[in-house]
Amino acid sequence: MNVFDAIRKRRSIRKYKETGVEQEKLNTVLEAARLAPSATNKQPWDFIVVTDPQVKERLRSSYDEEWFIEAPVIIVACAVPEKAWRRMDGEEYWKVDVAIALQNLVLTATELGLGTCWIAAFNEEAAKKALRIPEDVRVVAMTPLGYPDEEKGLVTGRKPLNSIVHYNQW
Numbered sequence: 001m002n003v004f005d006a007i008r009k010r011r012s013i014r015k016y017k018e019t020g021v022e023q024e025k026l027n028t029v030l031e032a033a034r035l036a037p038s039a040t041n042k043q044p045w046d047f048i049v050v051t052d053p054q055v056k057e058r059l060r061s062s063y064d065e066e067w068f069i070e071a072p073v074i075i076v077a078c079a080v081p082e083k084a085w086r087r088m089d090g091e092e093y094w095k096v097d098v099a100i101a102l103q104n105l106v107l108t109a110t111e112l113g114l115g116t117c118w119i120a121a122f123n124e125e126a127a128k129k130a131l132r133i134p135e136d137v138r139v140v141a142m143t144p145l146g147y148p149d150e151e152k153g154l155v156t157g158r159k160p161l162n163s164i165v166h167y168n169q170w
């Protein structure tokens with residue numbers, strides 16, 4: 001599968017099989033995240049891989065959805081803002097860096113037949129408490145990871161190109 005195929009095939013999966021994720025596949029998706037670009041190559045990220053049912057149950061306090069808790073793996077993508085590049089005007093880029101890394105992971109998961117779902121509607125304080133995340137670390141997003149138990153077609157429902165692309169000026 002090439003990158004464009006994976007982009008078209010990736011969908012938000014909200015139903016997972018119980019089958020676990022092979023360690024080799026887990027390593028591959030994490031390696032895809034590791035190889036992501038980041039501003040001035042600061043790599044201001046850490047990833048927590050949650051597989052322990054008790055820890056997943058603790059995470060419920062941050063995002064209480066059965067399909068999320070029951071996925072075999074949950075990846076929690078974190079940023080360390082003080083390690084990240086910041087523009088001269090103070091604009092911070094740690095969310096961008098971590099998002100790129102997580103999307104690398106998500107697209108690689110698609111290639112390997114695994115489902116994911118970007119999650120941002122969580123309670124960050126609850127997630128930090130559940131996973132013992134230090135004060136100065138931010139949780140950017142999470143995704144369940146596992147074999148899909150629902151069929152979804154190719155990506156649909158996007159705005160047409162001619163409504164979002166501007167040549168030479170807005």
Ligand SMILES: Cc1cc2nc3c(=O)[nH]c(=O)nc-3n(C[C@H](O)[C@H](O)[C@H](O)COP(=O)(O)O)c2cc1C
Binds near residue numbers: 010012013117121122
């Ligand atoms: C940054 C971000 C945050 C999201 N947060 C959630 C979420 O908290 N819960 C959820 O069920 N889906 C979440 N989604 C999934 C979107 O709803 C989904 O990507 C969008 O509707 C398009 O559907 P598709 O992913 O199947 O193409 C999020 C997606 C992104 C990119």
